Amino acid sequence: MKDLSGGQTKCLLVQTKFSGFSFWNYRDVCLMVGAKYPAAPLGLLTVAALLPQHWTFQLIDENVEPLLDEHIKWADIVCSGGMLPQQKNILGLIRRVHDLGRTIVVGGPDPTSQPDVYHEADFLVLGEGEVTIPMFLNDLKNGIASGRYVSTEKSDMLSVGVPRYDLIRFRDYLMIGLQFLRGCPFNCEFCDVIELYGRVPRFKSNQQVIKELQSLYDLGYRGHIDIVDDNFIGNKKKAKDLLREIKIWTQKHRYPFYFSTESSINLADDDELLQLMRDVDFRYVFLGIETPEDAVLENNKKTQNVDVSIEEAVMKLLSYGIVSNGGFIIGFDHEGSQIAGKMIDSIRQSGICLAMVSLLYALPNTQLTRRLASDGRLFPQASRSVSDSDIDQTTGGLNFITLIPRTVILKNFIQVIDTIYEPSNYYKRVVFTGLHIRPQYKYSPDLKTWLNYLRSFLRVCRKAGFNSATGYYYWKMFFTLIFRNPKGIETAINMAAMYIHFRKQKEFGISATNKAIKELEKTGEDAFYARMMGNGPGKEQ
Numbered sequence: 001m002k003d004l005s006g007g008q009t010k011c012l013l014v015q016t017k018f019s020g021f022s023f024w025n026y027r028d029v030c031l032m033v034g035a036k037y038p039a040a041p042l043g044l045l046t047v048a049a050l051l052p053q054h055w056t057f058q059l060i061d062e063n064v065e066p067l068l069d070e071h072i073k074w075a076d077i078v079c080s081g082g083m084l085p086q087q088k089n090i091l092g093l094i095r096r097v098h099d100l101g102r103t104i105v106v107g108g109p110d111p112t113s114q115p116d117v118y119h120e121a122d123f124l125v126l127g128e129g130e131v132t133i134p135m136f137l138n139d140l141k142n143g144i145a146s147g148r149y150v151s152t153e154k155s156d157m158l159s160v161g162v163p164r165y166d167l168i169r170f171r172d173y174l175m176i177g178l179q180f181l182r183g184c185p186f187n188c189e190f191c192d193v194i195e196l197y198g199r200v201p202r203f204k205s206n207q208q209v210i211k212e213l214q215s216l217y218d219l220g221y222r223g224h225i226d227i228v229d230d231n232f233i234g235n236k237k238k239a240k241d242l243l244r245e246i247k248i249w250t251q252k253h254r255y256p257f258y259f260s261t262e263s264s265i266n267l268a269d270d271d272e273l274l275q276l277m278r279d280v281d282f283r284y285v286f287l288g289i290e291t292p293e294d295a296v297l298e299n300n301k302k303t304q305n306v307d308v309s310i311e312e313a314v315m316k317l318l319s320y321g322i323v324s325n326g327g328f329i330i331g332f333d334h335e336g337s338q339i340a341g342k343m344i345d346s347i348r349q350s351g352i353c354l355a356m357v358s359l360l361y362a363l364p365n366t367q368l369t370r371r372l373a374s375d376g377r378l379f380p381q382a383s384r385s386v387s388d389s390d391i392d393q394t395t396g397g398l399n400f401i402t403l404i405p406r407t408v409i410l411k412n413f414i415q416v417i418d419t420i421y422e423p424s425n426y427y428k429r430v431v432f433t434g435l436h437i438r439p440q441y442k443y444s445p446d447l448k449t450w451l452n453y454l455r456s457f458l459r460v461c462r463k464a465g466f467n468s469a470t471g472y473y474y475w476k477m478f479f480t481l482i483f484r485n486p487k488g489i490e491t492a493i494n495m496a497a498m499y500i501h502f503r504k505q506k507e508f509g510i511s512a513t514n515k516a517i518k519e520l521e522k523t524g525e526d527a528f529y530a531r532m533m534g535n536g537p538g539k540e541q
């Protein structure tokens with residue numbers, strides 16, 4: 001085997017494709033602003049920074065360009081990894097790399113949660129790269145040709161370097177990720193984040209974050225930064241300290257960025273924190289709401305959301321110029337028979353436009369998965385990404401025997417997405433958001449970006465405004481806001497643009513779910529479960 005640890009090593013990083021039908025793959029919106037995919041592959045950019053810096057790197061993101069055999073042949077070593085929905089493509093990549101006689105290293109969340117699935121990879125570098133990549137490099141130096149590296153130790157975030165942002169073309173993406181912390185103090189039963197990254201949040205220093213902002217700035221990036229923390233306010237004091245530092249830096253650099261993040265809903269209780277977020281131009285926050293039923297939240301140990309008014313929280317954030325996106329889940333064990341109606345009401349009353357409604361998915365390596373397995377309810381192939389419908393949790397959930405009849409859950413799911421993504425209902429929420437938002441945006445795009453915005457605006461007008469299903473609502477929204485809150489128009493147009501994707505996504509979700517219901521009704525749920533559990537004819541492989 002060639003000495004791969006030497007100075008001449010060529011390393012190819014490959015981000016494999018996500019499904020074009022994923023809720024998260026809003027390509028139409030990307031194309032409108034000249035990008036190709038929403039989010040850059042931050043995991044691989046971080047990995048590149050952990051590998052020897054005298055290596056030569058090339059990154060191919062299959063979501064923005066095709067991976068050619070020439071790319072693989074160029075490399076001495078290929079690195080890939082990622083999430084469950086990428087599993088099939090990562091496995092395909094392993095075989096392709098081997099067919100071309102190259103070595104492949106695999107890591108990231110899905111390989112970490114279920115390493116045996118990826119046993120064909122030469123090197124499995126699991127857990128946090130900061131801990132396991134040095135072990136792998138040590139073996140590589142000693143000429144060892146394969147291995148599996150695991151560590152229960154969590155990385156010291158203070159030693160994490162600046163991701164190799166130079167390996168991507170910024171224009172390919174709508175936003176660039178930046179990580180401040182790993183882990184979350186809460187204990188939701190269905191969550192894999194606390195298993196992968198722990199319940200004690202670990203933080204980068206403020207200086208590290210500023211260095212990453214500076215690196216992006218120096219590389220010429222301007223625009224949207226997504227702080228990919230699972231819960232940005234996992235420690236409110238640390239979040240505030242960081243925001244104060246960012247405020248000084250961003251003022252000095254004339255606000256080159258605006259931000260989004262994920263947070264627990266108690267963000268709404270803290271005006272000081274919200275003010276600091278407004279000061280640095282936070283525009284979107286993703287809230288894990290999950291369900292409007294308090295008893296279900298308690299059952300799932302998501303107690304921090306119990307007794308919280310979603311409407312008040314969303315309104316409070318809007319008053320600070322921040323739009324809430326929300327995650328909702330259907331299919332919990334003890335959800336009530338009125339769940340669909342309650343969820344629709346919750347989404348309607350809160351005015352959340354971007355509501356990601358998923359079917360409960362027992363992710364590998366969670367308390368939920370362990371409970372379902374011990375109750376004999378988990379499908380043996382629960383987290384093998386085998387079929388084309390394993391796209392994300394909006395269509396590929398319920399990988400276990402449900403307590404409530406499966407068809408009931410699927411029908412509830414259809415009812416919710418059909419209603420909330422019906423044009424008049426969606427646009428009501430857009431108008432609500434546009435009327436109540438009080439933005440004080442700071443980011444000031446340059447002339448070229450302004451012209452690009454203008455082009456995008458005209459494209460949205462054409463696609464949404466001159467469309468038989470949405471045209472009436474679009475222009476009604478537009479003129480309502482022009483007269484009543486013109487400051488809300490930018491946000492509202494962004495939401496209208498997103499709807500171009502959501503409408504398609506809704507149709508896709510409904511048709512896939514209807515197909516599943518038909519099959520269930522044909523065979524009966526017992527026969528379906530017998531097959532899925534491996535006890536019946538034609539079991540799934």
Ligand code: B12
Nearest residue numbers: 018022024042043079080081083084107108110125128129
């Ligand atoms: C931001 C984010 C997203 C974004 C952007 C994703 C993107 N394209 O980058 C969006 C919102 C689109 C998204 C969507 C989804 N996500 Co997501 N997402 C995250 C989040 C919060 C941060 C990811 C990140 O950038 N982390 C920072 C980097 C530095 O960490 P990292 O990628 O883990 O990399 C480290 C190690 O894993 C390792 N490593 C990673 N890759 C490799 C490769 C090699 C070769 C090596 C050696 C090491 C290595 O080294 C790195 C440094 O330590 C994570 C949770 C988390 N805390 O990581 C979830 C997470 C990755 N998502 C997850 C899931 C399930 C999804 C969805 C399927 C459903 C959902 N939750 O919405 C969808 C599907 C996506 C799709 N397009 O179809 C799960 C994955 C579980 C699994 N077993 O695969 C996670 C872990 C948590 C969660 N439940 O949400 N996601």
Ligand code: SF4
Nearest residue numbers: 184186187188191230
């Ligand atoms: S709040 Fe979010 S990240 Fe934290 S444990 Fe719950 S689901 Fe996981």
